Amino acid sequence: MKSFVNVNPKSLDEAVAVLDRARAQGKKAALAGGGSDLLGMLKDHLVQPDLVVNLKSISGLEGVHREGERVRIGALTTLDEIARHPLLVERYAALAQAAGLAASPQIRNVGTLGGNVNQRPWCHYFRQGFPCFKNGGKMCYAVAGENQFHALFGGGPAFIVHPSDTAPALVALEAEFKVMGPSGAKIIPAEKYFILPREDVLRENVLGENEILAEVILPAAPSGLRSTYLKIRDRQAWDHAIVSIGAALEWEGGRCRKARLVLGGVAPIPWRVPNAERLLEGKSLGEALARQVAEAALAGAQPLAKNGYKVPLAKATVRRAVLSLLPAA
Amino acid sequence: MSISLCVIVNGNEHHLDVAPHHTLLDALREELGLTGTKRGCEVGDCGACTVLLNGKAVNSCLVLAAETEGAEVVTIEGVAGREGLHPLQEAFIREGAVQCGFCTPGMILSALALLRENPRPSDAEVRQALSGNLCRCTGYAKIVQAVLDASDASLVPGFGRPEGLRPSR
Ligand SMILES: Cc1cc2nc3c(=O)[nH]c(=O)nc-3n(C[C@@H](O)[C@@H](O)[C@H](O)COP(=O)(O)OP(=O)(O)OC[C@H]3O[C@@H](n4cnc5c(N)ncnc54)[C@H](O)[C@@H]3O)c2cc1C
Ligand code: FES
Ligand code: FES
Numbered sequence: 001m002k003s004f005v006n007v008n009p010k011s012l013d014e015a016v017a018v019l020d021r022a023r024a025q026g027k028k029a030a031l032a033g034g035g036s037d038l039l040g041m042l043k044d045h046l047v048q049p050d051l052v053v054n055l056k057s058i059s060g061l062e063g064v065h066r067e068g069e070r071v072r073i074g075a076l077t078t079l080d081e082i083a084r085h086p087l088l089v090e091r092y093a094a095l096a097q098a099a100g101l102a103a104s105p106q107i108r109n110v111g112t113l114g115g116n117v118n119q120r121p122w123c124h125y126f127r128q129g130f131p132c133f134k135n136g137g138k139m140c141y142a143v144a145g146e147n148q149f150h151a152l153f154g155g156g157p158a159f160i161v162h163p164s165d166t167a168p169a170l171v172a173l174e175a176e177f178k179v180m181g182p183s184g185a186k187i188i189p190a191e192k193y194f195i196l197p198r199e200d201v202l203r204e205n206v207l208g209e210n211e212i213l214a215e216v217i218l219p220a221a222p223s224g225l226r227s228t229y230l231k232i233r234d235r236q237a238w239d240h241a242i243v244s245i246g247a248a249l250e251w252e253g254g255r256c257r258k259a260r261l262v263l264g265g266v267a268p269i270p271w272r273v274p275n276a277e278r279l280l281e282g283k284s285l286g287e288a289l290a291r292q293v294a295e296a297a298l299a300g301a302q303p304l305a306k307n308g309y310k311v312p313l314a315k316a317t318v319r320r321a322v323l324s325l326l327p328a329a
Numbered sequence: 330m331s332i333s334l335c336v337i338v339n340g341n342e343h344h345l346d347v348a349p350h351h352t353l354l355d356a357l358r359e360e361l362g363l364t365g366t367k368r369g370c371e372v373g374d375c376g377a378c379t380v381l382l383n384g385k386a387v388n389s390c391l392v393l394a395a396e397t398e399g400a401e402v403v404t405i406e407g408v409a410g411r412e413g414l415h416p417l418q419e420a421f422i423r424e425g426a427v428q429c430g431f432c433t434p435g436m437i438l439s440a441l442a443l444l445r446e447n448p449r450p451s452d453a454e455v456r457q458a459l460s461g462n463l464c465r466c467t468g469y470a471k472i473v474q475a476v477l478d479a480s481d482a483s484l485v486p487g488f489g490r491p492e493g494l495r496p497s498r
Binding site: 001002003005032034035039040042043080103104105106107237 | 330332348349350352371372373374376379382385386387388390391392393395396439442457458460461
């Protein structure tokens, strides 16, 4: 690992100022939450910052706070805390489940929500330092290579999948992200936070070099809301999702009032499937409808040579997820 | 440029000078000579480097030493007490849960974190708690059995916490 200067800001404003100054001086700065992703990137020389800004030195960036009907979660809250938090487990199950299914116990103890949604892709070509688009190069090695774990939707020019487990859950729950920058705070809906490679192949989200994700805000959970996160992986621990789904259904009198279905592991961003959502809305749910919803969710998938198996896997995941959310009789 | 910090390791205060890019694993092994904590994959996959940081099991290879100022760290060297081995260690020996031994320190620390929080875990809870620790030798069954054995031992009245260890909360 190349050495760097360690910076311990005491406030978000100070941290933003550090980033801004670094940028003005042509220096590279990296933010560290828990560091579980960043340290790997540093060790493999995929990032070589001059400064590492330790967000843990800022107080008040962690914890789950109720504010009226909404819930605010500091970006430094660990995945372990989110997975166990009674309010989240009860009212925002998709998020608690996603956090609890991410990585390993050790990583959930240090890994933060901010780091989870901002983690870099885990495409093996990228992580092994191939000169691919994500590493500033001119090709995506997955296109003609080992693409078992790559995108079915939204690919090109890079075919990475977004690795975060919490991101599909947050999009399904209509969370908002509070971002701090030089001109203060702004609120970005989770759905608008993530961007496709065709918009900017070097980034996975809209966050600027001098901005920090400060907080995630969950809207009020109506009484009929039920949500879940299902994750399919090779191994029961530390594996990223092969396919996953964050699903949130709102029920009223036995009918689905509103549906949000967001796939993980299939696209460079959490992938919302509005056509499948619309099939559910206004209906009561049974096995036949669940199958139609699953078909609609995967319609238009464009598998590469070796990831076609994800299509039936994702369909089964969608079907299981929606059926698990049937309203209590 | 090195950074001075004060860390409590196995109950003793240590003043360390570390490079900004050194990990907690580097500091434990190279600065303090505590080589019981193993260096395996160095990227969070294997769990051989697991220690308790403020009571929680973490991969010390993924924590910057510079960010541990004031923290309390427990390594395998701090698990046995003055009275002898910890019941977990006894159980690992008794059950034959150790072959090459490389994963053992990490396994014990993950198990210790579990038992402190949940003294009577189920088989599934033990497997879940150890899911971030790889063992290439034993096939896990004996490790899980050892933790279950130790969970019973820790309920025996008069079983004390080893020296220097404080409850995690
Ligand atoms: C072996 C292994 C298995 C894993 N498995 C999974 C998995 O199954 N599912 C999953 O979702 N993840 C997985 N991960 C990724 C894991 O690193 C994340 O889950 C973790 O939440 C990252 O959080 P962190 O705080 O440690 O991130 P950090 O390493 O601190 O940060 C990650 C990135 O986000 C940036 N960042 C951090 N905080 C902020 C902020 N507040 N604002 C802006 N940018 C920020 C950092 O600069 C860095 O680029 C795995 C990682 C490893 C090593
Ligand atoms: S050495 Fe830290 S997890 Fe393998
Ligand atoms: S005993 Fe050899 S790796 Fe576990």
